[in-house]
Amino acid sequence: MPPPSTLRGVTHPIQRVVGQVFIPVRDMPAAVRWYAELLGFPPGETSHDGTIFDIPTDGETRLALDANRTDFDTAGPPRFFLWTHDIAAVVDHLRELGVVITSDVEDIGSVFFVQFEDPDGNPLMVCQRA
CATH class of the missing domain: 3.10.180.10 (2,3-Dihydroxybiphenyl 1,2-Dioxygenase, domain 1)
Structure with a gap:
């Protein structure tokens, strides 16, 4: 893991490294199938009682489908x-x-x-x- 971030000689406890991005979804099985087709990976098993699916990624940053809060608002630009x-x-x-x-x-x-x-x-x- 990278060392703590330093700016102007001050060490900051939060690193400027993105660990995981969560995409909110309402229907986990449908979302897993859709993202599997879009990104070309075999659908797999969810975790956390079916509310989280970790999408396989090629880089360090992880990507997860998250069905824990289905009342989300999709307004705004891509995250x-x-x-x-x-x-x-x-x-x-x-x-x-x-x-x-x-x-x-x-x-x-x-x-x-x-x-x-x-x-x-x-x-x-x-x-x-x-």
């Missing part, structure tokens, strides 16, 4: 994004799955991105470095 090397292939994949795409592919100079929603209305984003 995180996933990387790709081929944004056009992502758009094709989303269309094949019938996913609600909420933006065109946008070029903001440093990245191209597309936004879309999961079945619960959570805003999601995929980015490609420019």
